[in-house]
Amino acid sequence: MRKLTGVLLAGAMAVSLAACGQAEEKSNTSKKAETEQTKEQTPENVMIKSFNGNKEEVNLEVPYNPERIAVLDMASLDILDNLGMGDRVVGSASTSLEYLTDYVDNEEVANLGTIKEADLEAVMECDPDVIFIGGRLASSYDALSEIAPVVFLSTESELGIVKSVTKNAETIASMFGLEDEVSKKTEGFDERIKALKKTAEGKTALVGMTTSGSFNLMGNDGRCSIVGREVGFENLTAAESTSTHGNEASFETVVEKNPDYIFVMDRDSAIGADGAQTAKEIVENELVMGTDAYKNGRIIYLEHPAVWYTAEGGITALNIMLSDLENAL
Template identity: 65%
Template sequence: MKKYLSLALAGLLAISMTACGGIAADLAAMTSPKSESTASAASGSEAVQQEVTIQSLNGSKQTVELTVPYDPQRVAVLDMASLDILDALDLGDRVVGSADTSLDYLQSYVTDEAVANLGTIKEADLEAVMACEPDVIFIGGRLASSYDALSEIAPVVYLSTDTELGVVESVRKNTETIASIFGRQEQAGQLMTGFDARIEALRVFAEGKTAIVGMVTSGSYNVLGNDGRCSIIGREIGFENVGVDAAIDTSTHGNEASFEFLVEKDPQYIFVMDRDAAIGTDGAKLAQEIMDNELVNKTQAAQNGHVIHLASPAVWYTAEGGVTALDRMLSDLETGLGVNA
């Protein structure tokens, strides 16, 4: 009888210990930082950090949300403003392929044998882009028609300068967007330091003054409005652009204007961007030669020495929207107008 009682007690003790062990295990699982649910959450958190969603444009130039790899290691760039920003953010070592450019401050990407030549900002070499195996591709407006084809290779970040927003704010916004892809937001803010003060100094100078803004191309002077290239002069600096009634839309190459038009409007300042010099047109006459004529010299702008030739035409024409480009553009205006921030 005692033997059976002992066996029964032993059985009950074993059951009790098993139950306690199960409860203890359950409690341990609930309180442990390495629990399955926590591990899953941590795993999910890590997965989120592999991607970032930004606002970009699509091939139809519509704003869309685009998911791209976070902190990509291989970058293809077919837009000089974006390359400018990447360079300013010290991300040049990520660039595995670039479009050709004549810009002096971006020549290292052209001469570096480790950086593939991807064509031009107007015509991409799709095979070369594919061969460099990018994680992400940057383009500008000239390649909008290639957006879908490039998207077959990697996510395409298409950023632009919004004239309604203004050049400075567009640069700020695009720099922040690119910085967010790489986790460089703090650095992005530092890059924009000082631009507002320089704009304000130029704005004070321009107040109440009239101007015509244009580009010289193929021997002609094309008037530009406040809706595209060089719009910073009228929109943000504040010169009254008296040439804007020459046509409604001037954003691409402006509208050809006669030199009589300049005499008729007689602005206090004439701004000249040499397109032929910007793109290296063979045999083209310099803008200074073309603008030095009898009619232009009748204007008060010419008589007062106020025909301002923008010293960095390639920057104005091919790279507007970059950080270094903005610095060069403001320097051209400050030097030409004799303004210091």
């Protein structure tokens, strides 16, 4: 009887082990099939909207989930950083922006020149899968395209900075399958704009940039367009200035316009020009001291000019720009 019981137990164990083995084999086969299916579903390339060298929006095929990225545009680097793709950056243009200096100081990230002048040999040596540029390098688009696909993104003043940032972030995110992350990163920007609009309602402004000792007045189609277009100040030179850097103006014009507010971006500080006069030294002369803006303490010097000038279009940059306005107003 004991022998029979032993035989039966041994048989049951054998069947159980065989079943476990079959289940494990089936599970492994299933996992392998899932992995192969995922590989089949993951595209090698994706189509995105980008500008070409003539600043025309075109369809561009780029590698999906690129491993090696060269960046010559600070707004794009800002977005890649926010999406957690910074470890893919193998080469970057130089920058003084504090929140992006880790890329410049990293010995494993090649120096690719500046956002205005790319070192083509360095770009080629870092063997990128894709290259990001901004408007300052539009003339180098064709040369860079011979190395790798060039993603050229820009802010569009008519669309507005907030929507431009969201659009560009979604474009970059689509290259990595991270579209769901964009709304999390840009959440709250519209509400902050609405709050600033309450202060701007019914107020006039001049938006200026100091550069090499002169003062340029800007419209709503170039730098700092967020002040007039989205925040809603009535820009008194919106119709007169359509240049990205504005038009050089006399301080007599400032007195004549006599705005409620004057917003000033210090370009020399933004680019680290040695020995340059500060924006305050240039703007606060006897003529300007006679304006309502000066008398009421409403000359606003944008606190982070380098961000406004070199990274407009980035997620962190937009947060800083809005904070500059919120803190000043």
